Amino acid sequence: MNGTRGGGPAPLTAAQRRLWVTEQFNPGSDAYLIDAVIRIEPGADPALLEAALNDVAAAHDAFRTEFGWDDDGDPAQFVRDRVGLPVPRVQGPGTPAEPFDLERAPLVRFRMVCRDNIATVLELSAHHIVFDGWSLGILVRDLGLAYDARKAGGRADLSGRPGMAGFAEAEAAWLAGPEGRERVDALAGLLRGAPGLLAVPTDRPRGAQQPDGGHAGAGLHFTLPWELAHDVTEFARERRTTLNMVGLAAFSAVLAHWSGSDDIVVGSAFAGRTSLAAERCVGCFINVVPLRLAVDIEAPFETHLDGVREAVLRGAEYQDVPFDRLVEALNPPRSLTHNPLVQVAFGVQNTEPATYDGGIRLTGEPAPDDDAEARLDLTLWLEERPEGLKAIWTYRKDLFERTTVARLNQWFFRTLRQGCLDPSAPPAAPARS
Incomplete structure (x- = not known):
């Protein structure tokens, strides 16, 4: 477009x-x-x-x-x-x-x-x-x-x-045409029958959303140990995958263990800039594509990673399908306690650095926000920063305690480490308390 x-x-x-x-x-x-x-x-x-x-x-x-x-x-x-x-x-x-x-x-x-x-x-x-x-x-x-x-x-x-x-005019014309309708129907078909709610254990019962569709949220930031960050990067390169795919494989394995479900839907954020013109436009293009992952926690981590790789590549083909249009097509039961289709999301912040180095040097970065609005129950982003690879969690404070999310991060790190060191073994199980 x-x-x-x-x-x-x-x-x-x-x-x-x-x-x-x-x-x-x-x-x-x-x-x-x-x-x-x-x-x-x-x-x-x-x-x-x-x-x-x-x-x-x-x-x-x-x-x-x-x-x-x-x-x-x-x-x-x-x-x-x-x-x-x-x-x-x-x-x-x-x-x-x-x-x-x-x-x-x-x-x-x-x-x-x-x-x-x-x-x-x-x-x-x-x-x-x-x-x-x-x-x-x-x-x-x-x-x-x-x-x-x-x-x-x-x-x-x-x-x-x-x-x-x-872009708005082009998107409307595309969605009204045969290609757009076919793309929406195809993605809806991949998600039809998936659980409407990822039922992970919460520290408190679910409450209704705020009028803006969000909840009071909080953030936790962790830096991956240098050795782990290096191992994950090298493992992704050797397997001809990406940091996003390896991280998502570990995250979804944790979710499968935690929820007891083998049918996991995770939101994946795509830049949505699928043309050279879009790459030069200031505006709002980001889109969330639900990825449906079949997780066998008894299978080797490398087998799960292969499935995640296919799901991510397939999801990229549908990044032009607006999330709201997908919700309209599937028409899931609505609830004031959670978002439709997607309640958790994962991604890697790998956009080109916001820098200019000419006669003057400019460096742009998001302002820190440890009390961000939580659109979903739980999100995890990996981001490369000068101080190292960061794991950035945002969570609903009405659902989860800070200590719960900290334990999830430890579990995520352990799953990453075991997956890289012994990919033929199943994903890491929860630690014994």
Whole structure:
């Protein structure tokens, strides 16, 4: 799918529509805010940096997009010709970001941290409806180009950046056509008959979701021991798989032992950027594809890994199928206590680093958040950071104690270690208490 620029009204993508509907039920929610920091070395002229930010906003529709209703009463997006992009200058890190009004652009805010009239950090808060993790890399690189050009007395050529409106129109046409309908039906067929709930033991009974569809969550971060991280990486290379596949094999084996089920559905996040144009667009493309895994806990780990590899490759073929359209096709029983189809997710953060190294050096990274909103019961992400390979858990505080998730992490590490050292053995069983 390719995007084009457009003023509006234009339809929403399926991902945008889900976020828009959520906002209607809980206006002003901060559940879908994305916070990030951009570090600036050796520092920047504040006035030039603000001018460069406005150059980027003029090039990317996402910074000028707002949402409302078209003449037929359907949700729509509108791209304004210009928006004011104030960039307040502060002396230190800011307070938690305020919610956005989706009907008023911009849906992105910046704060410039300055010392002795030199900008050293740029803080970003954006609504997920116009921004995702991949977008941070695009922003950082275009901002670097714009700043270097401004400093040299010119303006960067940032023309031709595609906008989300064109992708929304292309997605709607594809889903309405034979190929889109066939893809939705095929993925639904793979999931039909799967358990509607992964019934893992919880520390407390399930309660109803908040109005925005989430729950109060918490996060736990662990660094894999260096030797384990090295062994997992080498094992994946030798087996011609990926870190994502090996990690998912271990995670799903833990879930199978924990739940007592051999039919496991795990959400897998895909960037959803399946064209060169999409790779250059600031916007919300990420999509969750449910992967159905048959887990035989008595079989060798390497056999389970082969099945996971096939499931991941098959899932990648369906990353254009919006999750909400899949839910419509399967129409599972709804419950206020859990999400349909998927309650757990796994992934590896392996997007291109958000860096620019020109006349100025910029490095973007998500802001730390140990009390993140929990969309699902449990998620686990592996992320490569300078300090090593991190295991990042997010969990529902109303379901799980912190100690339970810490024990799960130990079990996950043990399953990874045993799987790499002796792949012919079954996945690691829970440790004896």
